[in-house]
Amino acid sequence: MLKRTFLTTAAVALAMAATGGAALAQEKTKVGFVYVGPIGDGGWTHEHDVGRRAVEEEFGDKVETVYVENVPEGPDAERVMTQMALDGADLIFTTSFGYMDPTINVAKKFPDVKFEHATGYKTAENVGTYSARFYEGRAVQGLIAGEMTESNIIGYIGSYPIPEVIRGINSAYIHAKKVNPDVEFKIVWAFTWFDPAKEADAAKVLIEQGADVILQHTDSTAPQAAAEAAGNVYTFGQASDMAEFAPKPRISSIIDNWAPYYIEQVKAVMDGTWKSEQTWDGIGPGMVGIGEITDAVPAEVKEEALALKDRIASGEYHPFTGPLKKQDGSDWLAEGETADDGTLLGMNFFVEGIEGEIPQ
Structure with a gap:
């Protein structure tokens, strides 16, 4: 019995090595969203949450999303972002202008986490920005x-x-x-x-x-x-x-359509192709x-x-x-x-x- 268990474990190890650790690659991508208002506001935060749910629908069990609503702009935002990063988020969307400096500060502490800040202008190697016209x-x-x-x-x-x-x-x-x-x-x-x-x-x-x-x-x-x-x-x-x-x-x-952008950026993190960019789209591209x-x-x-x-x-x-x-x-x-x-x-x-x- 012991011999069979050993052979099975060895076989798994060899299989993982042969596939480049594909089993590990099946871990869920964790995506966080920081909201300035409640998801039931009927406006700005509601539409960002529509985008979050679109990510879940697009990627199914390959992704896990988390969010915190009613986060004031300032020190509380930095605390929430830090906790998300500590909890294993791979990508964090920070969805209000006043989150700009907190996003940059937290990103410095977590260089392996990707951040996307809405409506701001400060970037870093692991911080991109996005807004709509x-x-x-x-x-x-x-x-x-x-x-x-x-x-x-x-x-x-x-x-x-x-x-x-x-x-x-x-x-x-x-x-x-x-x-x-x-x-x-x-x-x-x-x-x-x-x-x-x-x-x-x-x-x-x-x-x-x-x-x-x-x-x-x-x-x-x-x-x-x-x-x-x-x-x-x-x-x-x-x-x-x-x-x-x-x-x-x-x-x-005016309707803010964030879903396509969120899906695109999550996919880029999954593919390993994500990079810091500044996106500003309007009526033509559908944002x-x-x-x-x-x-x-x-x-x-x-x-x-x-x-x-x-x-x-x-x-x-x-x-x-x-x-x-x-x-x-x-x-x-x-x-x-x-x-x-x-x-x-x-x-x-x-x-x-x-x-x-x-x-x-």
Whole structure:
């Protein structure tokens, strides 16, 4: 009996050697996700979690995913990332701008773990970044908003005054102004990504100021509910479709489609082909989607908005095309000139016509 056991063990060892340790290669790839909000926020975090579940569906028992939700930006994020790495994660997605420095710090301690940071700009040998060109979707929203407002006052709920949010405000304003020269933007800064009470209050303030269309760069559906309660106010879904509020107040949406990217990066880790890159995709590659434009929007406006979407997707049109001036009246883009990515990634100014200062 002992002899048979010895032969079996030896045979296994020889088989593993012959296949280059294939048995070990069958271990699951562990993928972690760090979320700034709850997976039930109906917006930003919800869509990242849709991507996580798509990874599970794509790879089945070859992958294990874990996540931690409601992680504040700062020291708590670093602690959560560290624990994920210690628990054996092979790849960690950190899904909020304020996770940038914590991601870099933890990556230094775990050089064999791959990290992907959403919406940031700092990289390392084991840290890549990814984001979507949300400003492309904001252009489409701006066009619709400019056509739909009757008060000529459009409200915008900003989260934090970072380039991503400033780009969105500028893009929406430019395209609202193109179709409605009388349009005015009012901006309320919530200084949060996800806080339904603050977001609802911001929406109410904008409605009190006369806004009958509201855009948001915060993650909950609270502004939708506030608009619905007010009546005669239109809104747009943020990050996720928020279709439960259609056909109004929610008349369209920007949808963040992370699933293909997550699947691609997990596969690269599995294949051993992963490398640090900076990815910034938009409507054309499908990372930014435009949710259904409801019948609350006139057919001709819907047609115009979809035509703009198609022109952006094909590369025929860039949302930041001159002539454009900065808020202070100084020249920025000449006739036909388009903004370069470096300027967009660091955008810290409003375009001409937007009132109010960017908080420091």
